[in-house]
Structure formats: C-alpha cells, structure tokens
Amino acid sequence: MTQTTTPTVSYATPASQRAPVDGDPILEVRDLRTYFPIRRGVFSRTVGHVKAVDGVSFDVRGGKTLGLVGESGCGKTTVGRTILRLIPATSGAVRYKGEDFFAYRGEELRRLRRQMQIIFQDPVSSLNPRMTVGNIIGEPIEVHGIARGRQRNEMVAGLLSRVGLDPAYAVRYPHEFSGGQRQRVGIARALALSPDFIVCDEPVSALDVSIQSQILNLLDDLQRERNIAYLFIAHNLAVVEHFSDEVAVMYLGRIVERATARELYANPKHPYTMALLSAVPEPNPRPARRRIVLKGEVGSASNPPSGCPFHTRCPLTREKAKESGANDIVEITSGGERFRVLRKCHDELPPLEQKQGEPGHVAACWVTK
C-alpha cells in the first residue's frame, strides 16, 4: 500500500459515473465525510455523530459550474466548507488540479488556497464592519505578498470597477452599502487573488429579486472572462438550474441525483428531485394543477432513517408498495401516520447508479430505472 493520506480512494471515475460536461476536472471530491460529534454530560462524552456529509463524491470541471441543491440541513454548506478545509473532514479526499489538497500543510497550503475562494450568503456578517472596503479587498493581496502600497490600491480600484462599484468607494465602510453592493464587495474580495475555483454559498438568497439577477449575471461574466469554476450552493432549484452546467441534489448528507441541468429538469429520476421540481412555484397564474406535497417526517442527520434515507417521505415507494406482496413491504410510522413502503427501500441504502437517460445521469433509488 502506498503511503498517501488516503490510500483507499480511487480517483478513476467509472465510465458510468462520468459527468457529461466537457473539460478536465479541477476539483475531484471522493467519498467525503464530515461528522460532528454530539457530546453529552459532565465529561462531554461523545454519544453519537451528526453525519452532515456522508460519502459525497463529485467533480467540478475547470470554468464550469456544479450546482449543489437541497433543503436546509442537507449538508450542502458543510460540503463547501469542508472542501476548502474551513471545517476538517472526517474522511475522504479532495484533489485540486490533480494534487491531494488535504495533504498540504503550511506555506504550500497557503499557496494553493489562494486559488480557492468562497462567497458567503450574508453580505452583512461576512464583511468586517471596522475595515474599509479597500482594506477588505486589499488585505488578501498584501497577506499573500502580491502587491502593496500604490500598486495594491490600483488592484483594488480595478476589482471594484470590475464588480460594478465606483473605485472611489474604497474608503467607505460596509454599512454604507446596500445588500447588493455588499455582495459585490464580497465578490471583489474573492477575486482579489485570481482564483480558479470559487465556492458560492447561497450568494443571492439574501438579496432583493431585482438585485439577484445583477449578481448572477456578474458571476456568469466573471466565469467566462477568467475561466473560474464554481461550486454553486443554493436551495432555490430555479436559480441553480439556470446557473449550473451540472446539478447535484443532496438529501441528508448524501448526493441522491446528479445530471446536467437540462437533463435533471427534463428527466428527473429520484422521487425527491421530482418533489422539489413540482414544489417550485412558477411565475404562471395558471399553474399545472397538481403539485406533489410530501408527507412524513424529514429525517435528521444525527439519526438518519435506515435504508434509503428518503423512504420516510417517499411517495414512490408507498405507491409501489400497494402493488407488492406482503413479503416485500414493511409498515412504518412517519409524521404520526402509518405507511407501507417497499422492504428494500427500508432496509438497504441504494447506490448512486446510472439511470436510463443521458450518460452520467446518476441517481440513488431502488424504484426508478
């Protein structure tokens, strides 16, 4: 066995799981797990774990966008932060441009980190209120020894005008800006070190509708201009679908479906994705009459349901259970009601596997083909 930090992980993607988006991966995430201990009692004994991220694998291609979508608590934010090592991973591996990112230490880590940045959801709490905008953007430039003094100020001015702000604003403080402008400052700061990968964690969720599209277009322009890859994390499926080349849907710490944005909309394979798609309200006063409403309890990441984590809410397994023999079904209680589900969904975790459709369209469901 070779002496790397993660000897068991293979980076070779099986053909069936290769994403149908062109380009070489800039970031390869393999079997990533992030568990948080649950501590109780006087001695803070660990009594269990919240499995926030539980075996997640994907590639992000250079200059492309992978959208990561899911409900609150599904682990999507933790994925972004674990990749950047803002939260330590429990296990798994992240390879950045072919190099084992988790193995880096000290100066080398700093050098690599320059190329990987993050944009946060909340443009208020993610900017230091006591620093001028010029210093917020200029600090990383100085810390990484790229420029100082006048040269640094020129870079800051260039970044501000690139994100659509007056360079004269460099002397102002964050509270003098509106939400959309603050998000532009956050973007300028992320751009300061010329990254080629940015984690965008709900970058437009806190903004007004008319401002969201400005920021999305700006991110889109920057991607084309600078060939930046994005991991775009959001709960709004319409936004993710619009913005991403490829989309991964997360549920309770796992990816349950991944496909190109177009394919995912046209041909969803996981019943959870189907429910999400049906639930997005569309700006149409004559909506499709029927919407799927999920019943049952949302599982928790500290105590996820057995088998397929979605079986407690899954309308498909309940539907299929009606046609199945007594040996193949189990009765469960979820959300105070009793349901019959397929035994297989209750007992065994479905693998993420190729489904009928585009090559690379994978989903984790025992029922759909």
Place this chain on the structure above:
Amino acid sequence: MASTTTTNGRPLLEIDNLNVAFNTDRGQIRPVRDVSLAIHEGQTVAVVGESGCGKSVTALSVLRLIPTPPGQYLGGAVRFDGRDLLALPERDMRTVRGREIAMIFQEPMTSLNPVYTIGDQIIEAVTLHQHVSATKARDIAEDALRDVGIADPGRRLGEYPHQMSGGMRQRVMIAMALSCRPRLLIADEPTTALDVTIQAQILELLRKLQRERGMAIMLITHDLGVVAENADVVAVMYASRVVEFATVEDLFDHPQHPYTQGLLRAVPKLNAHAQRLETIPGTVPNPARFPSGCKFHTRCPRTRELAASAPADQVVETSSGDERFRVLRRCHQEEPALREVLPRHGAACHQIAGYDAAPVLVPRSAHRREVTPEAVVDVNPEEVLKDRA
C-alpha cells in the same frame, strides 16, 4: 377572457389613501404614501415588492402595530367591516387583533416565546379572545394544531419551540393565528424562511383553510412564484406606493409598469437554461432618499429609451449612484398616479399608451383566480410530472 366572480357586498377590508410617516433624526420618511387596497371575504390579495417598498408597514398599519412615535398616521382610513380601525380606541383595537384579524410573520423562531410551551402560547391566545374554560381552551388549541396538519397534537402542546423544525414552528404560528378563526389573515412572507417542499405544504394549508372558512388573506411577499400560484388580485408596490394593480392573470399575462415587467423578467425560471437574465439597473431606493418625480425613473429602461429620441426640451440629464443618463423631463418631475390603463388594470406610468386619458383607478376588485393548484399526496410523482409537461 378572465371571468370575474363578484361576491356581493362591500369588501371586508378597505385601506383608503393610507399615509404613514416615521419621524427620524434625519427628518421624516414616508414608508406608505396614498395606498388604497381592498380585500373581500375568501379572497387572497397579494402585495408584492422588494425591501423598503412599504409592504410590511402597510400590513402593520392595518393592525395599528406601528409604534407612535416615531411612527405617525398622516391620514387615510383602514375600514374593517365598516369600522375605521385607525379611529378605534386602543381597547377595542385589542379585540380586533388576533380575534378578527390575525397575522403571521416571516420568522417562526423569533415570533414564538422560547421559554413557554407551544400549548401555553396557543392557550393564552385562545383565553384572551374567547370566554372559555381552561379545558375547552386546551381542546381548541389541540384542534388548531390538528387543523394545520400536526400529528399527535396532544403531545406537541407540551413541547417547546426549539424542539420543532422550522416548518413545524411556522405551522404552530399559523395554528395560533387561526385558533380564533379570524376573518382576515395577514401573512407577511409566511414561507420565505422555509424550504420549497415545506413551503408547498404551508401554502396548500392556507388555501384549504381559506376554502373551508371563507377567510380573507393579505399575502405579503417578494416571491412572484408564490403570488402567481396563490393570489386572486395583486398590488405591486414600489417606493411606498402601489404602482400596478390587476387580477393575477392580467398582471402576469400583460404587465404594464416597467418595474413589474423588469421583475418578471429578472426571475430565473425552471427550464430556461443558460439564457442571460434581464436585470433592473441600480438599487432599491432607500425611503430616506427617494428620487424626484416618478420614483422609478432612476432605474427605468423605458424612460431612458424614449429620452434617446425625444426633443431636447423634454429630456433632462440625471444621475443615480455613479451613473449619468438622460430621462424624460416628465418622469423626472411628476409622480404618476395609478390609472386604469386597461380594463380593471391600473398602472402608474406616464409612458403607457393612453395613460393621460385613462381614469384614476381605486385598487379594488372582487376577482377570483381561474386556476388553483391542487396538492396531491400519495401519488406516483412520475405521473404528476408527466401532466406538467
């Protein structure tokens, strides 16, 4: 053609020319200016707009929840079932709040008291407004939780807010608001903090309770999808005023105000990949620094486009932020009123064909929407998606 079902009689709630001001250290700001609106029994009227447009202040004014000072009602009336709420003594107002008009807020975590059980809080609301025994109040509370789809309501009454998920807490808020069977529910961004699957459940619940009880709903939101699927009638607010008013079908089929048009085009839609989003330039105006004339002229694509080919004496150069541009003099100087530019469809924009000849519109309509989405549970989701396509 849109069919209008007219319910007989007067609207349940009529807001008539409401004006609200806040007196601050830096002078007076006017979060609500000349707002009129009417809601009929069983109807959902949506008030749409972005932060600072005055939609929440309008809602709070209906319940007279604006602290005075610094707030001040500068005139107008809020008539509920014939009574002017703005003129009602505070003691009578207390029986209106919660009992006849209830409100649910965006944040289910901060609107519930963390040190009391769910049961204590609902029972308090019930005993405050209804003269019933403690046992009876508990039964009402239990029924209220059951009505909003909470399983095992008896046990849930003994739980604290932190023991529940966000969706569950929002249901508790709704249960509390509905426990006294109000005739009007004001829902201020009721689902903004929730996930889409939970949002769908909550909206379905509100539609069901409305059907069963004939309750009127004032739905305040910035989400045009939620509006399109739930409202009968829509008022779009911008810079403290109603700038467009129409039935939900008319508003989405042929929006008239450039702001509404811009908002509709700026929203990413499912299955519209990789098209560039259209944007509204500039930022949402701060009520402390509204521009002159039409408050939208600093961001309006229509006035800029028309100014490019207009005679020089009708054009002024102006600036917003760091940008300088030319707009029509009239848009810069004169604030337009809401006029009926199409049948029963009002918009406040000088540059709509026929605007000057159109009569001033009082936003009031008993219209009911044509298509109501129907929630389905326990069906094969593949089938549902098939009929969508």
